[in-house]
Amino acid sequence: MPTHAKGFLWVDVLYRATRSLRDVTFLWNxxxxxxxxxxxxxxxxxxxxxxxxxxxxxxxxxxxxxxxxxxxxxxxxxxxxxxxxxxxxxxxxxxxxxxxxxxxxxxxxxxxxxxxxxxxxRPYRLTSDELIAMLADRGLCLDHRRYGGPAYLDGTRWGMPLRMVVGEDGHANYLLMVLRDLVPEIAGHDRVLLVHDEGIGPDYALVERILRHLGAATSRLALGRVPVPGVAGTSKAGGWAGTALDELSALCLRHVDPDVYRLGMRLYFIATSQRQAGVPLDLRLLRRAMGRASALLTRADGGTGPAEELRPHLTPSGWVSPYALTCRILEKGGRRPSRLLLDDVFL
Structure with missing residues (x-):
């Protein structure tokens, strides 16, 4: 549950910051x-x-x-x-x-x-059969379904193992859906950024290779999970009572106003939690982030527009780094963030 909140907040800051500098399409299905x-x-x-x-x-x-x-x-x-x-x-x-x-x-x-x-x-523009046939023609898929077997993505040319995407029973893996969404989009976009769970990095490394082979300029952003103290595994294992987003919002909004809550949650899940996994949910640090958010809102200046504050954090792949940007506005003794930046990107 906190992992989901982290993912949405990272992507939101990334999207809103980057669209201030260039055209961006946010693809979710x-x-x-x-x-x-x-x-x-x-x-x-x-x-x-x-x-x-x-x-x-x-x-x-x-x-x-x-x-x-x-x-x-x-x-x-x-x-x-x-x-x-x-x-x-x-x-x-x-x-x-x-x-x-x-x-x-x-x-x-x-x-x-x-x-x-x-x-x-958002209906898919390619059926599973159409995608598999297209990839097979390019040597990127082994399709044994006509023999009663599975279908595999084939990344062996890059030293990657075969990855089954349709089982013998006909059950399609999620990677097939990812590619059905992305492959038809390649021609209409300059770059593709794949944001994904750190734990399934090998799958997305294979997707990235396939997209590049098909002509896309790609990059990846892997986000680690937020461990809940005393709980092992994913949301399927449970143990997240008290940490759901509605429970965290109720906890925070008893003490702070909505703008402080919005900024504080972004400060916590981007800067404190960081990109990689390993930093467990800590309500004490979440309260501290709310205090820092309140101070930032109090001292933010007028500014002339967020573009000049965003450009230093534009990555070579063309998207603004949420972590670098959030750390910059938290710098002690640094330039005060403009209220326009906070409004456009963080609130």
């Missing part, structure tokens, strides 16, 4: 998340266990607890998940996931995080 195996296993568990009930009456924490329970059960065969995959391919979202998305949208709106398009319908 909820359909891709819905087509992952872990999501469809959750949906199958809910329908098998509870049937047709009103999930809008459940809190996000309740639904998160059911998500954890779903992943303690034996993995169902893909035949049980196939109806969900077929509906999700057409843009359908299970009511439980819609409830969670709406909760997240409310909390991100409170933070003034740019809406990534949670509820936009």
């Amino acid at each position: 909820t359909r891709s998340a819905c087509l992952t195996g872990q999501t469809m296993r959750y949906w199958e568990y809910l329908d098998r266990t509870f049937g047709d009930i009103d999930f809008s009456r459940h809190s996000a924490q309740d639904l998160g607890g059911l998500y954890v329970k779903a992943h303690t059960e034996p993995r169902p065969p893909f035949a049980a998940l196939r109806p969900y995959a077929e509906r999700a391919e057409r843009g359908w979202i299970h009511p439980a996931s819609l409830r969670i998305l709406r909760t997240w949208a409310e909390q991100l709106d409170l933070l003034h995080v740019t809406d990534p398009g949670f509820f936009l319908d």
Whole structure:
């Protein structure tokens, strides 16, 4: 849960800072998340266990607890998940996931995080079969499906192992959805930045190689997870009670006003948490970030526009580094950030 907040805040500052200097397209597709195996296993568990009930009456924490329970059960065969995959391919979202998305949208709106398009319908421009055929023609995919086998992304020319993207049962891996989104976008953009979880870096290194082979100029930004003290593993393991975004916002907004909360959360999850994994959630440091945010807002000057404050933090790959920019505004004895910069990028 804190890991998700960190990801959204990093991307929001990166996007808003970079778009002040150049045109940027923010590509998010909820359909891709819905087509992952872990999501469809959750949906199958809910329908098998509870049937047709009103999930809008459940809190996000309740639904998160059911998500954890779903992943303690034996993995169902893909035949049980196939109806969900077929509906999700057409843009359908299970009511439980819609409830969670709406909760997240409310909390991100409170933070003034740019809406990534949670509820936009973005059909893929390439089918899985079309993408696999195109990659196979270029020697980037081994397709054994006609023999009853899997399909693999083939990065062996770069010393990378084969990566299965369609199983023998027909279940497509999330990487196939990533490529279905990105490959049709290559021609219309100068550069592609892949922002991803640090733990799946090898998968995205392979995606990057494939995109470059297809003509894209690419870079990657890997973000580490935020450990919760006493908890091991991902959100599937649970243990994150008290650290969900709505719980953190309620905790902070009892003591600070909304602008301080918005800036303080960005200071904490970008500068204090840093890019890599390993810095656990620390409510004491989060409170300290709120204090620093209040001081920054008090001493911010008028400024003439954020561009001159942003350009020094533009990376060679063409995007503004959220970490470098956030550390700059926190420098002791440094130039005071302009209120325009704070408004445009951090609030």
